[in-house]
Structure formats: C-alpha cells, structure tokens
Amino acid sequence: MTAKKLLLIDGNSLMFRAFFALHNALDHFTNHDGLHTNAIYAFKNMLETVIKQEQPTHILVAFDAGKTTFRTVKYANYKGGRAKMPSELAEQLPYMREFLDSYGIKWYELKDYEADDIIGTLAKEAEAVGFSTTIVTGDRDLTQLTTTKTTVQVTVKGVNQLETYTPAHVKAKLGIEPGQIVDLKGLMGDTSDNYPGVTKVGEKTALKLLTQFDSIDNLYAHIDELKQSKMKENLINDKDQAYMSRDLARIRTDAPLKVQLDDTIYHGPDQAKLIEFYKAMDFNAFLAQLDVTTGTATPQMQNNAMYTLLNGDNLDVLQQLKQPISLIIEMLDDNYHTATLDGFVLGSEGHWYVSNDISLLQEPTIKSLLTDAAIKKSVFDLKRTYVALNRLDIKLAGVDFDLLLASYLLNTNNNSNDLGEIARLHDYTQVETDEAVYGKGAKRQIPADQKLFFTHLANKARAITDLRLPLSDQLKQHAQWDLFIDLEMPLAIVLADMEIAGITVDAQRLTTMQGEFKQRLAQIQKNIYEIAGTEFNINSPKQLSEILFEKLQLPVIKKTKTGYSTSVDVLEKLRSASPIIDEILNYRQISKIQSTYVEGLLKQIHPDHKVHTRYLQTLTQTGRLSSVDPNLQNIPARLEEGRQIRQAFIPRHKDWEIFSSDYSQVELRVLAHISGDENMQAAFRENRDIHANTAMKIFGLDRPEQVTPNMRRQAKATNFGIVYGISDYGLSQNIGITRKQAKQFIEAYFEQYPKVKTWTEAIVQTAREQGYVETLLHRRRYLPDIHSKNFNLRSFAERTAMNTPIQGSAADIIKIAMIQMAQKLKAEKLQATMLLQVHDELIFEAPKSELPILEKLVPSVMDSAIQLDVPLKVDSGHGATWYDVKA
DNA sequence: GTAGTCACG
DNA sequence: ACGTACGTGACTACC
Numbered sequence: 001m002t003a004k005k006l007l008l009i010d011g012n013s014l015m016f017r018a019f020f021a022l023h024n025a026l027d028h029f030t031n032h033d034g035l036h037t038n039a040i041y042a043f044k045n046m047l048e049t050v051i052k053q054e055q056p057t058h059i060l061v062a063f064d065a066g067k068t069t070f071r072t073v074k075y076a077n078y079k080g081g082r083a084k085m086p087s088e089l090a091e092q093l094p095y096m097r098e099f100l101d102s103y104g105i106k107w108y109e110l111k112d113y114e115a116d117d118i119i120g121t122l123a124k125e126a127e128a129v130g131f132s133t134t135i136v137t138g139d140r141d142l143t144q145l146t147t148t149k150t151t152v153q154v155t156v157k158g159v160n161q162l163e164t165y166t167p168a169h170v171k172a173k174l175g176i177e178p179g180q181i182v183d184l185k186g187l188m189g190d191t192s193d194n195y196p197g198v199t200k201v202g203e204k205t206a207l208k209l210l211t212q213f214d215s216i217d218n219l220y221a222h223i224d225e226l227k228q229s230k231m232k233e234n235l236i237n238d239k240d241q242a243y244m245s246r247d248l249a250r251i252r253t254d255a256p257l258k259v260q261l262d263d264t265i266y267h268g269p270d271q272a273k274l275i276e277f278y279k280a281m282d283f284n285a286f287l288a289q290l291d292v293t294t295g296t297a298t299p300q301m302q303n304n305a306m307y308t309l310l311n312g313d314n315l316d317v318l319q320q321l322k323q324p325i326s327l328i329i330e331m332l333d334d335n336y337h338t339a340t341l342d343g344f345v346l347g348s349e350g351h352w353y354v355s356n357d358i359s360l361l362q363e364p365t366i367k368s369l370l371t372d373a374a375i376k377k378s379v380f381d382l383k384r385t386y387v388a389l390n391r392l393d394i395k396l397a398g399v400d401f402d403l404l405l406a407s408y409l410l411n412t413n414n415n416s417n418d419l420g421e422i423a424r425l426h427d428y429t430q431v432e433t434d435e436a437v438y439g440k441g442a443k444r445q446i447p448a449d450q451k452l453f454f455t456h457l458a459n460k461a462r463a464i465t466d467l468r469l470p471l472s473d474q475l476k477q478h479a480q481w482d483l484f485i486d487l488e489m490p491l492a493i494v495l496a497d498m499e500i501a502g503i504t505v506d507a508q509r510l511t512t513m514q515g516e517f518k519q520r521l522a523q524i525q526k527n528i529y530e531i532a533g534t535e536f537n538i539n540s541p542k543q544l545s546e547i548l549f550e551k552l553q554l555p556v557i558k559k560t561k562t563g564y565s566t567s568v569d570v571l572e573k574l575r576s577a578s579p580i581i582d583e584i585l586n587y588r589q590i591s592k593i594q595s596t597y598v599e600g601l602l603k604q605i606h607p608d609h610k611v612h613t614r615y616l617q618t619l620t621q622t623g624r625l626s627s628v629d630p631n632l633q634n635i636p637a638r639l640e641e642g643r644q645i646r647q648a649f650i651p652r653h654k655d656w657e658i659f660s661s662d663y664s665q666v667e668l669r670v671l672a673h674i675s676g677d678e679n680m681q682a683a684f685r686e687n688r689d690i691h692a693n694t695a696m697k698i699f700g701l702d703r704p705e706q707v708t709p710n711m712r713r714q715a716k717a718t719n720f721g722i723v724y725g726i727s728d729y730g731l732s733q734n735i736g737i738t739r740k741q742a743k744q745f746i747e748a749y750f751e752q753y754p755k756v757k758t759w760t761e762a763i764v765q766t767a768r769e770q771g772y773v774e775t776l777l778h779r780r781r782y783l784p785d786i787h788s789k790n791f792n793l794r795s796f797a798e799r800t801a802m803n804t805p806i807q808g809s810a811a812d813i814i815k816i817a818m819i820q821m822a823q824k825l826k827a828e829k830l831q832a833t834m835l836l837q838v839h840d841e842l843i844f845e846a847p848k849s850e851l852p853i854l855e856k857l858v859p860s861v862m863d864s865a866i867q868l869d870v871p872l873k874v875d876s877g878h879g880a881t882w883y884d885v886k887a
Numbered sequence: 888g889t890a891g892t893c894a895c896g
Numbered sequence: 897a898c899g900t901a902c903g904t905g906a907c908t909a910c911c
Contacts, residue, residue, distance in 0.1 A: 188897090191897095200897090201897095202897040202898075203897075203898085204897080204898095205897095537908095537909080539892095539907090539908055539909070540908080540909055540910085541890085541891055541892075541908090541909080542891095542909075542910080543909090560890080560891070561890075561891095562890070562891085565891085565892095566891085566892085567891075567892060567893085568892085568893075588892080588893080589893090591907095591908095592892085592893060592894070592906095592907080593894090595906085595907055595908075596893085596894070596905095596906055596907055597894080600906070600907075616904095619904085620903065620904070621903075622902080622903060622904095624896085624903060624904075625904095626903085626904050626905070627904085627905080628905065628906090629905095630905090630906085631894085631895085631904080631905045631906065633894095633895060633896075633904075633905080634893090634894045634895035634896085634904075634905065634906085635894080635895075636894060636895080637894090637895070637896095638894085638895085642894075662896095667896090667902095720901085720902090721901065723901095723902070724900095724901045724902040724903095725900095725901070725902070726901075727899090727900055727901060729899065729900055729901080730900050730901030731901075733900080733901075734901070790898095791897085791898045791899080792898075792899070792900075795898090795899085795900070796900075799900080799901070799902070800902075802902090803901090803902045803903080804902085804903095806902085807896095807902065807903060808903095810896095811903095838895075838896065839895080839896040839903085839904090840896065841896085
C-alpha cells in the first residue's frame with residue numbers, strides 16, 4: 001500500500017496572492033468576454049508546482065463561505081475595516097471553482113466557518129488515519145496546525161517560494177511550540193484580522209511572556225508574581241480581550257464538515273473539460289501544453305521553425321526576404337567585445353536562414369543588407385549586435401526594433417537577458433531559453449548536434465518577428481513609444497560607440513601605484529598583528545571580529561546575520577577604544593584601492609591599452625545605466641588616496657585632454673520641477689546654494705551668514721533624504737541625531753517646502769491606485785509591494801515610489817543629452833569623443849584645440865536637454881588626466 | 888552561490 | 897510594534 005498524502009489548500013489566501021502577484025498585468029489578463037483571468041492564471045501555475053512537488057494522493061481546496069462566521073458572532077469587529085475584495089478578483093471566483101472542477105480537485109466551503117477551520121478539521125481527521133498532510137497558505141496563523149505528520153507551507157515572496165513549517169521550524173523561528181501560537185496571538189492581537197490582544201503588547205513582549213509562562217492561562221494564574229509595571233496593568237485590564245483574541249485565533253478542528261477524506265481523492269484533470277475551460281479563458285499557452293490525443297499533460301510541445309543553411313552559393317535568397325528582417329548574431333559569452341561569434345540567423349515570416357560561418361557576413365549580399373539604413377531590421381539587444389558586427393567592420397544600420405529594450409521598458413522588473421525567458425514573460429513559448437540549449441557555467445557550449453543549434457537560432461529569430469507587433473502595441477498603449485524609438489534605441493548606438501572607443505589606461509602608472517600600496521599594506525599589516533598579538537587574515541570579517549570583539553573585548557555595536565559587524569560606521573565608533581581601529585580602517589581603504597582599482601583595472605586592459613566597459617542598458621529599476629567589466633562608474637573620487645587612480649585614465653593622443661561636464665543638483669531640480677514647490681524653485685532660479693537655503697529655512701535663520709557648516713551638512717542630508725523617500729530613522733542614522741530630532745527636521749522641511757510634501761503623498765497614492773510610477777518620459781516602474789501586508793516591503797515600495805520618478809527622470813535627461821551630444825560632435829566634425837557617463841556626468845577626450853568649443857557646446861547641450869520649470873546647471877573642467885579634471 | 892564590505896552617483 | 901535611507905558592481909572569504 002502506498003502512503004497517503006493529503007494536500008490542503010487555503011483557497012482564499014492563495015487566490016489573493018495569485019491576484020496580486022499578477023496585479024501589474026491585470027489589463028493583460030482578460031479573455032474575449034472581458035473577464036479578468038490573472039488570479040486563475042497564477043493560481044493554476046502555483047497549483048501545478050505544488051502538486052508536482054508534493055505528489056499528493058488527496059487534495060482539497062478550502063474557501064471562506066461568506067462575511068459572517070462564528071467568529072463575527074463572538075466579536076463583531078472581526079476582520080472589520082478590511083477593504084472589500086476588488087471586483088476584478090470577485091468576478092473570477094466562480095471560474096476558479098469551475099477550474100478546480102475540471103482539474104479534478106475537490107473544493108469546499110462551509111457556512112459560518114472560515115477556510116482555516118475546514119483545513120484544521122480535515123488535517124486532524126487525516127492524521128488520525130495515518131495520512132501525511134501538507135497545508136499551503138499565505139497566512140502564518142495556520143502554522144499552529146503543524147505536527148509531526150502535518151507541515152504547513154507559507155508563501156514568502158510572490159507565489160512560488162514557500163517556507164516550510166515543521167514543529168521544529170516554528171520552535172526555531174519563534175521559540176515556542178505550534179500549540180502556543182494561539183496564546184501568542186491572544187496577547188499580541190492581529191491588526192489585519194482586526195482583533196486587539198493586550199494593549200502595548202507586541203510580538204516581542206508576547207514571546208517573552210510565553211517563554212516564561214507557557215500559556216495565557218498560566219500567565220494569569222501567576223499574574224501576581226509580575227513586578228508592578230504598566231505592562232502588568234495592561235495585562236490585568238485586558239484579560240477578557242486576551243482570552244477572546246486567543247479564541248478567535250484558534251483554528252477549529254471540529255467543524256461539522258459534509259466532506260469525507262475519500263471525497264478528496266485526486267484522480268487528475270478531466271482533459272475535455274480542462275480544454276473547454278482554457279479555451280473559455282483564452283489560456284492559449286496552457287492549451288498548447290496539453291497533448292490532446294493522449295489526454296495527459298506533456299512537457300512543452302515545441303513547434304520548431306524550419307531553417308535553411310546558408311552557404312556561399314545561396315545568398316541571393318536573402319534578397320527576397322520581407323521586411324522587417326529579424327537578425328541575431330549569436331555569442332555564448334556575455335562580453336561581446338571579446339566573445340567568439342558562434343553563428344547568425346536572418347529571416348522573416350517562415351523563412352529562416354542560418355549559418356555558423358561568420359565569414360559569410362562579409363559577403364556583399366549580406367553586408368549591404370546589414371549596413372543599409374533603408375532595410376528595416378529587428379534584433380534582440382541592439383548594442384550587443386552592433387558591437388559584434390563592428391568587430392567585423394560592419395556598421396549595422398536600419399534597426400528599428402529591439403526586443404530586449406522593448407521588454408525592459410514595458411516592465412523594468414524583467415531584467416533577464418535571455419531571449420527565451422523574455423519571450424515567456426510575454427506568453428510566447430515557441431523558443432527555448434539559451435540556458436536550456438547551451439547550458440550554464442563551465443558546461444555552456446554549442447550543442448554537439450548542429451541541428452539543435454540552428455533550430456534554436458531560427459526559433460529565436462522567429463520569436464523576435466512574432467513579438468515585434470504585440471510589444472510595439474503595448475509600448476504605444478503605455479505612451480512609451482517615443483521613449484523607445486527616440487531615446488533608448490538611438491542611445492544604444494551612442495553607448496555602443498562609447499564602449500568601442502574605450503578609454504586609455506596608463507598601465508605604467510598603475511603598476512607604480514601597485515608597488516607603493518604593496519609596501520604600505522605590509523607595514524600596516526605588521527602594525528595590526530603587533531597590536532593584536534597574533535597574525536590573522538584582516539580581510540576576513542569573521543577572523544577580524546574574533547580579534548576585535550573576543551580577544552580585545554571591544555564593545556559590540558552592531559550585529560550581522562552571521563556574526564558581529566565590522567563595517568566603517570561600527571569601526572568609526574570604536575576609534576577611541578583601541579589604536580588597532582585606525583590601522584584597520586587604513587588597511588581596508590588601501591586594500592580596496594589595491595585589489596579593485598589597481599589590480600582589478602590592470603586585468604581589464606585590452607591590447608589597445610584601453611578598457612572597454614559595457615553599459616547595461618536594461619538592468620536598473622530606475623532607468624539609470626550600470627557599467628561592468630570594468631565598472632567605470634565607481635572610480636574613487638571622494639578621498640584623495642583613491643582619487644589618484646584617476647591619474648591612470650588618460651587621453652588616447654598626446655596633446656589631447658580629458659574634458660568633463662556634470663549636472664549640478666539635477667535630482668533636486670527635478671524634484672523642484674515635478675513637485676511644483678515655489679520655494680524650492682525660487683532657490684534654483686536665483687542660483688542659491690540649495691543646501692544652505694534649506695538650512696536657513698529649517699533652522700529659521702534670516703541670513704546666509706548664519707548658516708554654520710554643520711547646519712549645512714544636516715540640511716544637505718535632509719535634501720538627500722527627501723530624494724530617497726525620507727524616513728526619520730534613516731535620516732537620524734545618517735547624520736547621527738535622534739529620531740525625534742530627525743522627525744522635527746522633516747516637519748520643518750515640509751513646512752518650508754509644502755508642495756514637496758503634497759507631492760510625496762500624491763505619488764505614493766498614485767502608486768497604490770495604478771500599481772506603478774513614471775518618470776518625466778514615461779519610464780515605468782511597477783511597485784506590487786505597495787499593497788503588501790508586510791510593513792517592510794510596503795515601506796520600501798513607498799520610498800521607491802518617491803525616489804524612482806526623481807532618479808529616473810534625471811536618468812532620462814542625461815540620456816537625451818547624450819544622444820544630442822553625439823549628433824553635435826558628428827555634425828560639427830569634431831575629433832572630440834564621448835567616452836563615459838557617470839549618472840550626472842559626461843566625460844570626453846579631445847585635442848586641446850577643441851577645448852574652447854567643448855566648454856561652450858557640452859554645457860549648452862546638457863542644460864537644454866529638457867525644459868523644466870527650473871534651470872539646469874552644468875559645471876565643466878578639463879585636464880591632462882581624469883584626475884586633473886577640476887571645475 | 889551568498890554574505891560582508893566598500894567604491895560611485 | 898514593525899526596522900529602513902535610493903540606485904549600482906567588484907572583491908574577498910567561506911560553504
């Protein structure tokens with residue numbers, strides 16, 4: 001006899017999860033009747049994952065029967081104040097049941113009881129007859145049902161990550177037994193279910209009390225033993241409430257169910273019904289997964305594109321291709337500056353031409369097709385494709401669609417670089433992921449069977465062709481078409497040219513520095529070992545903390561997940577405690593410079609004496625670029641010691657210089673513009689020192705002379721805080737004041753800049769209502785966590801709602817400037833070359849003779865990139881090396 | 888592969 | 897009561 005395994009699903013809880021998991025894509029998930037289907041879609045995926053994982057013999061999905069239950073009879077406010085179910089979800093309920101029916105899964109609801117009670121009762125019955133049971137829910141309260149035979153899986157993030165609770169896990173996590181959870185809830189109450197518990201008692205206090213007294217009963221039996229305190233008073237006053245809350249929290253295991261365990265046997269889906277259901281829902285991707293003839297679900301049936309192998313003799317077929325033509329230059333390695341070109345594919349609508357003979361690209365037929373701006377082409381990752389072809393001296397032109405860029409703009413959360421994965425995000429399954437075909441890590445390679453490789457290439461090209469129209473439509477619907485066509489697409493070429501140009505690095509200079517730093521590190525290391533009285537690895541936080549906090553017994557300031565923190569802010573506080581601290585800080589600083597910037601950079605220099613970074617154009621959530629291999633956006637600047645690294649960045653010719661322009665306070669100017677705050681706008685219009693201005697306002701001063709450097713520093717931090725989505729705690733940590741003071745700062749700030757306050761509130765509200773926020777150019781960021789019950793996740797989403805429009809609009813602005821700058825340099829036939837972008841700064845190399853031109857041209861392009869209600873300000877400088885560029 | 892630390896805007 | 901500043905990438909240690 002095989003072991004019986006029961007799967008119990010908290011239908012309401014998971015349905016909500018499923019609904020909000022795809023809340024972003026609510027509009028996208030509607031069937032031909034206009035019915036929303038997102039919750040059903042996500043629920044189905046989740047259900048299949050769990051069934052596959054658990055292999056149950058029995059399944060039941062429990063639902064809540066209605067608003068009133070025995071709990072609301074006991075306590076009228078139970079679950080009061082809850083927002084009512086969104087209508088987009090409510091309309092899916094009947095279909096959810098139909099889905100379960102066709103999937104052969106029993107579902108059940110019972111008047112006056114909640115889903116929890118059905119689950120509790122069945123779990124108990126199942127246990128009595130020797131089943132093992134798994135409960136899946138989004139509600140932590142169900143962990144009270146955990147036993148040796150019953151595990152509870154709680155969704156953590158989204159829907160597919162589950163945290164498994166066994167009695168041991170409950171104990172490890174909370175320090176109490178599963179059975180004590182009701183006592184815990186009794187004492188602490190539950191805000192989301194809206195019952196009170198004991199005044200001022202939260203989880204921490206409640207757990208402390210339970211470790212001492214085990215249960216509410218025992219606590220009250222010994223209440224006299226507690227020392228006189230406010231808490232004791234509260235416990236006594238709220239005794240009835242505590243007992244009531246405990247009873248509300250307790251899940252019933254004796255509900256009068258009209259369903260037997262035998263009714264929950266899982267036989268699998270009714271194929272015919274399921275097909276009908278998927279058709280009704282327009283779940284075409286799911287339909288495709290069903291093998292209709294055998295009536296069982298099979299792995300993805302892939303319909304492969306037919307391809308033709310190109311050779312030297314059949315290239316003329318390409319001239320028959322209909323436009324737009326999809327193009328892929330395949331490289332397995334990430335770094336397209338150096339990766340081997342493994343093959344290519346060209347084609348459109350049913351005609352796919354592939355080859356692994358790269359030399360064919362040089363044939364006039366193909367080369368002219370690629371370089372002709374009048375022949376329209378679609379690609380996946382324009383910058384990558386352009387750079388690869390440039391290595392063959394082919395100037396790619398005529399690309400008017402990039403699937404990767406389009407997908408990124410539609411949802412910045414989808415930051416995969418894999419065509420197959422991205423296609424799936426858009427419900428297109430007729431192409432494998434690269435990982436599936438090539439493998440990953442050390443095993444990544446072209447498949448031994450060439451047919452597999454060519455088929456994959458053809459499928460990829462077909463995916464680009466098939467997704468071009470729908471994604472273009474979506475961009476237009478989102479008002480993002482201009483952002484796509486006029487900004488990101490042209491920018492890809494500008495960035496490609498910058499990467500190709502590269503920046504020259506003086507390896508000699510770095511090697512000299514390497515020697516110096518090596519000596520200094522050896523000396524500091526010696527000092528540290530002397531003070532510590534032993535040798536150890538200073539680079540190991542673990543070994544270092546043993547020395548500091550155990551051997552030397554320094555006070556512990558902060559802990560990390562795994563031990564003691566040894567970060568700068570901790571060490572700063574310990575400075576006076578031991579001379580070893582200064583030495584360690586010094587060691588850290590220099591070894592960082594040595595390993596990351598001196599040695600790290602040396603490794604990245606190409607034979608042309610340059611480094612060629614790659615800008616990631618589709619990674620950040622805000623629209624900024626990022627830079628890798630090497631990262632040239634975090635070259636030291638703040639401290640002199642590190643700043644000297646910039647001496648190694650030099651122009652490519654003698655008699656040339658490095659020239660740089662940067663926006664001054666661009667983010668605050670953006671804030672002044674979008675908030676419409678008159679006071680802040682006036683400060684910028686009158687070209688005042690914004691931080692001093694803020695200091696005067698929040699400290700109530702009349703004259704700028706009264707602003708002390710410390711006031712300005714605090715005001716500056718407050719300005720930054722606002723941009724980051726202010727919190728009193730964050731600000732207090734940053735400038736070392738109390739939380740209360742920080743709160744007063746923020747209040748004073750908002751009084752002086754009232755519209756900034758209104759704007760922050762409005763943007764958070766906007767995020768709640770539409771599920772996303774936008775930049776000036778309609779770059780969009782979805783914030784699903786804005787509705788989270790989890791305080792941390794929700795707060796983070798709220799800060800992000802404030803920060804993203806600011807940071808993202810600043811990113812939009814400099815991107816416009818870059819495109820216009822590239823055009824100007826070309827139009828004016830200047831030799832000056834744009835090399836780097838560092839978020840608010842553009843860096844060039846140029847013959848000295850062109851410097852006077854650049855000094856006018858670059859700032860004028862940058863400050864007129866966009867018209868705001870406040871002026872943009874740009875500072876410039878130049879010098880023999882990057883280090884010598886000073887404004 | 889993850890965590891801790893630190894470099895930048 | 898909760899426990900944080902926003903956005904990144906690279907290096908080292910350790911499992």
